[in-house]
Amino acid sequence: MADANYPDDLLYHDQHDWARLEGDDHAVFGITWYAQDSLGEVVFYDGPEAGATIQKDSSYAEVESVKAVSDVIAPMSGEIVEVNDSLQDAPERINEDPYGEGWLVKVKLSSPTEAESLLAAAEYQKLLES
């Protein structure tokens, strides 16, 4: 997998999740490079179904790696409108391309202003170094 990287066009949650805002009230979520690196090779992804409601700061999915099973925390609240089905057969995409093919869910945001509490790439990196 590639070296550490944290794209500037994403917003970050301190539990190592990212959100990519799309339009006024949609976003795509995933886990950060740091999260997938800490977990190690992902062997199973257990995600929600489309239609499910998720709550900011609460767990909405589980990622199992060779080391551990970890909760995935929602960076923002909303309703799942699309899920990345390809992860069922190829959860390793979360390791290989955490910001691209390894995306987890697409969400219709219930309160888009929650974005204000998320971190910019530089702030998130500072958190990782502390």
Added chain:
Amino acid sequence: MSALTETPMQRERAKTIYEKSKPGRRAAVLPDAGVPERPLEELIPAHLLRSEPPRLPEIAEPEIVRHYNRLSRRNFDLDSGLYPLGSCTMKHNPRLNERVAALPGHARLHPAQDPKRAQGALELMWLLQQSLSEICGLPHVSLQPSAGSHGELAGLLLTRAYHADRGEERTRVLAPDTSHGTNPASVTMAGYEVVKVATDERGGVEMDDLRAKIAEDPDQIACLMLTNPNTLGLFDENIAEIASLIHEAGGTLYYDGANLNAVMGQSRPGDMGFDIVHLNLHKSFSQPHGGGGPGAGPIAVSDRIEPFLPRPQVVRRESDNGGGPSFDLEFDRPQSIGRLRGFQGNFGVFVRSYAYILSLGADGLAEASETAVLNANYLKARLAEGRAGERLPVAFERHCMHEFVLSGKSMKKELGLATLDLAKRLLDYGFHPPTVYFPLLVDEALMVEPTETETKESLDAFADAIEQILIEAESDPEIAKQAPYTTPVRRLDEVRATRRPVVRQPLGD
């Protein structure tokens, strides 16, 4: 490097005994029966007969011996070297225990024997219950649960029965984020909801978080499951306050006894306020273990939990006609949660642990715990020196109990060496690796439990090996990343093992 050469054991694929079977080979030849042979169909009703013979391997005795001897050599075992697997208490198994367990009266006793003709065995179980009761500071013991996790499930079922008896139905069980993975798993299996409690900067339960989690809905708190010392090897200094908070809320306090080796004869869970304790006889009370058994996870409980204990219970009855006491299995326990398994547990495990307790005595058990704590603190101090101190610092800087947790975060960042790589390389140095990646709140965790049965020389050798691996990694991290080189199999594909496990081994044809 030379390690690229395969060892003979690496070249030889491990075979199952079925693959070695050849028709007609036998390990024993039975003499002629001396009576006329009759067809099976005449002796056994047709519907009870198999339609084809069982697929048993056909092998001569020398090959059986070699087969199992080879398998055992593919294993890393405590008899070969230090096995500092945190939370597993891999202490030496005294040979005396084996001698006692192998006595024919112990080894050949049939589990379905009538209690009247198994008095010695029942007496041993009763005496073991008494000993465990004294060690835990709780008056009642059931030997039925056969593993720590089984004891946990029993404890939660007892908690439910206790609350149900009071007309209460509670749904939430608290567990610190350092708890053994079996704790939340048992909670879920018992039908409760797990509520995680955070850890404070000294490695204990974060008291404000505990108060907040209780305050969310005190009437729903069924239980707090706690390991003390916890999986960081740290004794929770707030245990008295924790106990009173849980009891005020009406919950039970459950002690995960996996780490009892730190406190035997020093402090007692019952005195700390725990209602239910499980003990891992196979850990604290010396038993060959690992790989799933056989084990024993007896539970000790307080008076208020006693009516609900599993049945039957081993009891002692005083004689009413002037004779000596007798021992029995008591089934008349109307409030019991019922049976947890067939028979009363793994009897051989009881014999070994009772032999261990008797041979050490109360003073000896206390001394074993002191030495376990001393050994852990000595090794922790050794590993605070040199490169290990820099690359692999202890996660919580305090005197530890019987184990301690290091963090490989800096080792990974500076040397590119993950804790897993270090663990694999330790195998080449002749050591079983410590527990890795647990507890989860420590980055790149390495959890070391040397136990009391290691010498200073063996602890020094382990610390030296870690230093050597770090020196190696400074010049070439690939050495550890490709390790191990000398084991029967090299590094395994853990991803494939998890995603596409082979759980059926075909017979050899």
